[in-house]
Amino acid sequence: MKQKFMVDKILYDCLKKNFPKEKIPKLIDKLGYGSFRTWDSLAHLNLLMLIEKKFKFKFKFDQMLNIKTIKEIKKIVKNK
Amino acid sequence: MKKILITSTSNLMPNNKAWHDLFNDFNLNFDYVGNFNDSFYTKKNHDIFLFTIFIQDLIDETEEENKLKKRIRLIETNLVNLIKNKLNKFNGPVIICLSNHIERNLIENLKNNNYLEKLSQNIKKKLANLKNNNLFVINLDAFFSLYGFNNIFNSRNLYLANMRLSLFGLEKMIYQVKSIINRIYYPAKKVLILDCDDTLWGGIIGEDGIENIQLGQDGYGKVFTDFQKSIKKISREGTILCVCSKNNLEDVMNVFENHKHMVLKKNDILSFKVNWKEKYINIKELADQLSLGLDSFVFWDDNPIERAKVRKFLPEVETIEPDNEIVNWPNQLKNLDFFSKFNLTKDDKKKLKQYRIRSKFVDDKNNAKEELLYLKSIKLKAKILKISSSNLMRASQLTMKTNQFNLRTIRYTQNDIVQLNKVSKNLVFLISLKDVYGDHGIVSLVIVKYIKNNNYFLDTFLMSCRVLGRKLETWILRELFKKLNKNKCEKLYAEFVPSSKNDLVSKLLVNHGFSLIEKKNLNFYSKNKSKCFEIITKNNNVKFNEAKIYG
Numbered sequence: 001m002k003q004k005f006m007v008d009k010i011l012y013d014c015l016k017k018n019f020p021k022e023k024i025p026k027l028i029d030k031l032g033y034g035s036f037r038t039w040d041s042l043a044h045l046n047l048l049m050l051i052e053k054k055f056k057f058k059f060k061f062d063q064m065l066n067i068k069t070i071k072e073i074k075k076i077v078k079n080k
Numbered sequence: 081m082k083k084i085l086i087t088s089t090s091n092l093m094p095n096n097k098a099w100h101d102l103f104n105d106f107n108l109n110f111d112y113v114g115n116f117n118d119s120f121y122t123k124k125n126h127d128i129f130l131f132t133i134f135i136q137d138l139i140d141e142t143e144e145e146n147k148l149k150k151r152i153r154l155i156e157t158n159l160v161n162l163i164k165n166k167l168n169k170f171n172g173p174v175i176i177c178l179s180n181h182i183e184r185n186l187i188e189n190l191k192n193n194n195y196l197e198k199l200s201q202n203i204k205k206k207l208a209n210l211k212n213n214n215l216f217v218i219n220l221d222a223f224f225s226l227y228g229f230n231n232i233f234n235s236r237n238l239y240l241a242n243m244r245l246s247l248f249g250l251e252k253m254i255y256q257v258k259s260i261i262n263r264i265y266y267p268a269k270k271v272l273i274l275d276c277d278d279t280l281w282g283g284i285i286g287e288d289g290i291e292n293i294q295l296g297q298d299g300y301g302k303v304f305t306d307f308q309k310s311i312k313k314i315s316r317e318g319t320i321l322c323v324c325s326k327n328n329l330e331d332v333m334n335v336f337e338n339h340k341h342m343v344l345k346k347n348d349i350l351s352f353k354v355n356w357k358e359k360y361i362n363i364k365e366l367a368d369q370l371s372l373g374l375d376s377f378v379f380w381d382d383n384p385i386e387r388a389k390v391r392k393f394l395p396e397v398e399t400i401e402p403d404n405e406i407v408n409w410p411n412q413l414k415n416l417d418f419f420s421k422f423n424l425t426k427d428d429k430k431k432l433k434q435y436r437i438r439s440k441f442v443d444d445k446n447n448a449k450e451e452l453l454y455l456k457s458i459k460l461k462a463k464i465l466k467i468s469s470s471n472l473m474r475a476s477q478l479t480m481k482t483n484q485f486n487l488r489t490i491r492y493t494q495n496d497i498v499q500l501n502k503v504s505k506n507l508v509f510l511i512s513l514k515d516v517y518g519d520h521g522i523v524s525l526v527i528v529k530y531i532k533n534n535n536y537f538l539d540t541f542l543m544s545c546r547v548l549g550r551k552l553e554t555w556i557l558r559e560l561f562k563k564l565n566k567n568k569c570e571k572l573y574a575e576f577v578p579s580s581k582n583d584l585v586s587k588l589l590v591n592h593g594f595s596l597i598e599k600k601n602l603n604f605y606s607k608n609k610s611k612c613f614e615i616i617t618k619n620n621n622v623k624f625n626e627a628k629i630y631g
Contacts, residue, residue, distance in 0.1 A: 017097055045240065046096040049247045061236050 032069030296341025
């Protein structure tokens with residue numbers, strides 16, 4: 001339970017840092033590519049790289065190409 | 081906020097968190113990332129131009145050799161010309177980051193056919209030949225190799241986003257750029273304060289005695305010798321050295337005078353603060369004695385408690401955290417970039433002598449009874465110099481480095497000064513000073529801008545702090561008024577823009593007959609908080625009595 005909370009918290013912080021001008025909702029699961037006007041392809045990659053840094057792991061090439069939502073990211077982070 | 085235009089040969093992940101370090105202090109324009117050709121013709125306003133070149137982006141190494149050679153020549157001339165033209169029409173700093181790293185196997189590396197490296201070297205050489213002070217070329221690979229290329233470059237990012245670097249690599253590059261920019265706009269540190277025991281030598285002189293301290297012998301002794309050599313090098317380039325140690329003065333002097341392995345001699349040290357007082361008190365005294373701001377000081381001490389105290393009481397002083405391993409100290413000192421200067425002027429080399437003179441002057445003046453009589457006795461001789469190619473660098477340096485005696489603290493590059501000097505009605509001149517204490521060189525800069533209707537504006541009035549207390553400012557104003565009257569000036573506007581350090585000149589204008597006026601919507605006044613002044617120069621009866629000591 002505790003670990004789940006931590007993952008959410010870190011992802012929330014990453015979103016906040018990567019999109020400083022946007023209001024991030026408390027429930028982040030449904031967010032994904034295109035959710036905000038500023039969430040374009042480049043911002044998406046910036047976000048994934050930031051998440052890599054915070055969780056200290058690397059996405060594979062095809063994961064980087066295919067992941068679109070926070071829900072998918074969570075799945076990968078938990079199984080790493 | 082200064083604007084940086086960022087351009088590059090491939091992607092640099094605009095708005096990535098890695099850039100945030102620069103976001104806080106600068107406006108970043110990413111419009112031309114990956115599109116460097118257009119960036120050279122942009123009309124977008126910017127103060128700093130940052131161009132990152134990955135040679136790998138420009139040539140395909142697998143191409144046939146003759147074609148490759150042709151292409152290399154073409155790219156070389158193109159790039160150098162682009163940069164040359166940019167420098168001609170742009171006044172601000174142009175920062176070029178250059179990398180040419182490619183993966184090659186061991187055997188390939190033995191052959192002398194790394195065309196990328198050759199191209200990169202040729203570009204560097206040609207840029208260096210331009211001898212332009214606004215051009216800064218960073219060799220990224222030399223810096224990247226400290227961290228390992230495998231950590232810096234990342235193929236996944238290359239195929240995903242056309243970005244060669246890993247996030248870590250990008251962070252390191254930005255850090256490097258930030259340090260350079262900081263050093264362009266903030267002056268170098270001026271004074272290095274050193275502890276003695278276990279810093280200049282190993283052991284404690286008061287207990288171990290001169291025969292038993294570690295210095296010069298194999299092992300630790302060699303390390304301390306090399307550390308002293310690094311210090312000596314910094315001092316040769318114009319940094320002032322002071323010793324601050326809790327010790328008996330005789331013991332310390334004994335080492336400086338009699339130990340045959342001491343690299344630093346008594347004469348290399350401007351001031352010995354060897355006593356049992358707290359170090360922050362000694363450092364404060366030094367700052368007063370040299371009339372330097374505390375932020376010009378760097379403090380090196382092996383004792384964590386002393387460091388903590390100085391950090392607490394004098395946070396402006398840069399307190400170094402020495403490496404745990406003493407063997408790393410010589411390199412650690414060499415790697416500190418806040419002492420190094422981009423260009424060494426002749427004045428830098430004379431610095432130590434000049435500050436020694438300053439120290440003596442302050443002592444003598446405090447002992448004399450009648451200030452003006454004393455000043456008259458030291459045979460002051462000031463001279464006005466026009467701007468010329470030989471003193472241009474010094475003029476710009478003065479605007480960059482002078483913080484205390486500076487009315488508006490505006491920094492000018494050499495190019496800015498040339499432009500100001502081109503306007504025929506502007507007055508731009510330097511002042512040099514001599515007296516019995518020696519030749520002080522060029523110590524002051526005045527820039528007066530012509531506005532209209534025979535009105536002028538005192539844009540810059542600054543003076544090096546090492547000649548303070550000689551009434552030179554009064555003499556300069558008298559000469560300035562003479563010149564203005566010759567030019568039929570009627571009114572001179574002036575302004576005092578307070579900074580954290582220039583309180584010294586807050587009363588200067590009032591004391592010389594200027595009257596305070598309300599800030600009008602005149603475009604030459606700064607938008608910041610400031611006090612505005614004016615003085616009628618035509619037929620004015622301001623008396624410059626104190627300037628008489630100059631004859």
